[in-house]
Amino acid sequence: MTNPLIQKLERHGILFQDERQILQQIIARTVVYKPREEIAHGGSSLSYSSLIVSGFAVRQNHSPEGQRQITALHIPGDFADLHSFLLKPLDDGVVALTTCTVALVAHSDLKEITRCFPYLTRVLWFCTLVDAAIHRAWLTTLGRMEARARLAHFLCELRDRLDSVGLVNENSFEMPITQEELGDAFGISTVHVNRVLQELRSEGLITSQGKLMIINDWARLQEAAQYNPEYLHVDQKIERD
Amino acid sequence: MTNPLIQKLERHGILFQDERQILQQIIARTVVYKPREEIAHGGSSLSYSSLIVSGFAVRQNHSPEGQRQITALHIPGDFADLHSFLLKPLDDGVVALTTCTVALVAHSDLKEITRCFPYLTRVLWFCTLVDAAIHRAWLTTLGRMEARARLAHFLCELRDRLDSVGLVNENSFEMPITQEELGDAFGISTVHVNRVLQELRSEGLITSQGKLMIINDWARLQEAAQYNPEYLHVDQKIERD
DNA sequence: CGGAAGCTTGACGCATTTCAAGTGGGGTGG
DNA sequence: CCACCCCACTTGAAATGCGTCAAGCTTCCG
CATH class of the missing domain: 2.60.120.10 (Jelly Rolls)
Structure with a gap:
């Protein structure tokens, strides 16, 4: 593999x-x-x-x-x-x-x-720095955004990260994460995660079937999340010597 | 210097x-x-x-x-x-x-x-990893703890970090951070930061005079914060080759 | 002495939690 | 192959931590 x-x-x-x-x-x-x-x-x-x-x-x-x-x-x-x-x-x-x-x-x-x-050392170090940048992004959503925006932000981030390893088809991807786990990640009760996801669905931003997550309106989802993917540094270059 | x-x-x-x-x-x-x-x-x-x-x-x-x-x-x-x-x-x-x-x-x-x-590379890399560990600790307080515990946790962390560079006298240290900044760090409104700090004061856990923070009851403060300083890795050793 | 920045206080509203019942579906054993 | 069961999801009602607004106070410094 x-x-x-x-x-x-x-x-x-x-x-x-x-x-x-x-x-x-x-x-x-x-x-x-x-x-x-x-x-x-x-x-x-x-x-x-x-x-x-x-x-x-x-x-x-x-x-x-x-x-x-x-x-x-x-x-x-x-x-x-x-x-x-x-x-x-x-x-x-x-x-x-x-x-x-x-x-x-x-x-x-x-x-x-x-x-x-x-050079390889710097590449690996870089990987841990991106991890930290994601931590900071999560801190920002936890500290300053409501539950709806937090979850929307997570969906945006997940889409882009999965895309960078080729795990996004069209506008959908597998998301094998329970609502309880989402709550444990973003400081929201399971009950409220459920309600917020329903809201996002009813607004037509996403659809989900089992573990399949479909993003129906990428633009509005990003807007709801105030999403800016810069922190993922997907196109970062590292000087090679 | x-x-x-x-x-x-x-x-x-x-x-x-x-x-x-x-x-x-x-x-x-x-x-x-x-x-x-x-x-x-x-x-x-x-x-x-x-x-x-x-x-x-x-x-x-x-x-x-x-x-x-x-x-x-x-x-x-x-x-x-x-x-x-x-x-x-x-x-x-x-x-x-x-x-x-x-x-x-x-x-x-x-x-x-x-x-x-x-070796020095690993030391510097380590410094960024401790930063990330602190991010994770903040994520935990933002996600799972109430305002009182968040602020208490921050005070515990700050004390130990300042101590590691010799900036703690007895049980007090300079903390030149406004209540607004505390709120911006821990996802709490300025008003609520104020109320929580007053609560911690009235319980006898801390005293503050201007920018001077005095910890009166270190044990109870740690308890209120569910504080465990392990994540700061203050005594970490790094293999030298 | 005046003004700005930071701190304090109270009233009110809302986002979110908690508690308490369900419902649904996928997997396992009989 | 069906029945059961567990886990995840859903729904409602009541409680609350915290935010927002609005005002006053205090301290520090020019």
Whole structure:
């Protein structure tokens, strides 16, 4: 199976022949996780990072009262816990939403990359910086926008991220995320997520059939979300030396 | 003036003689900003990153309606826009809250570091990962906690971060942040920030005199915030080769 | 001494939560 | 192949945290 991270980086002119081979070589092995299984967890000192090849996963942490906050959604092509290379113990855990195929990369190999391949180091560093930029975008929606705009913003972001790994057909994509999980990500109760999604449907912005999400009015959805995709940095270039 | 980032990293056993000298050498020049001045802004393609030597600054972005969301607070010792090294254009801007002394580091020198000094590269990468971990902690408070707990959590975090650069005396520290700014950071209206702070005061958790914040009951403040400082990774070690 | 910026207070309204019942559909065991 | 069950989704009513508006107060600094 071709690796969606490599595909994405190549398509955007970030990755070249040399680095591509290195990235493929350092994949120690491939593992499959079932829904709700932990891909990585905070307590342990991990020695591998997980690159998601297929499936969806979330980063989450739990408050003492058992409440869950989802801090990130990871889709194919995401290096889900690349930050665990330097940040141990992890302050959060990664859990599979769907069946996930994950490529494992040893931290010792990542260290080797920082020693021998400065350009590839910057590319990987860049990946973690985009993660942080997405965190900031989520902070902005949580802090300053109402539930309707938060969810609309998420749908816009998800569409563009899935598009960059070729997982959008026309104007629709698979979104295997429950309303409860949406609520846990965006600080909204499950009940209210439901009502807001119905509102977006009744306004003709989206249609959903099971896990299939269809965007009917991309312009109005972006407007409702005050969406500006700049923060995703999809066309970012990195100086090659 | 000694550099608080270097002090902090040295104290925690992350930085050694060699890297210390390199870090000091790459400081191109030192600049002073006045309150409300922009240290870095999104539109431009920056070629320097800013290391805060003294003073407070925030990262923020504005919604189309003129609303502001503060996504990070930066204190002395923080590399405020290190991420602009690889992420251009910046999705946000950095603004001085107080008079700020800032050390500028050229992006070309940072690139040189990734080429020649793998350990120092990992240290700098680590700094951006801690930033991201703080983003996740803020996401959790915004998503799952009430205004009282959000502000309490912020006070706990700020105390520990200031402590790591020696800016806490006993149980008090300077906090030159207006209630409006607190609201813009944590998704609370100014009015409500005021009421919550009064509540924390009347419960005897804190006292404040002007910009001086005094923590009277550290244990109960942490409890109110459900605070766990792990995510700050203050004692993190990084393998040195 | 005046003015601006920040802090405080009260009243009212609304977005969202909470509680409490359903409904529907897909998967599993008999 | 059907019946059951669990999980996700849906709906309504009542409660509330917080925002908004509007006004007054205090502190600091030129």
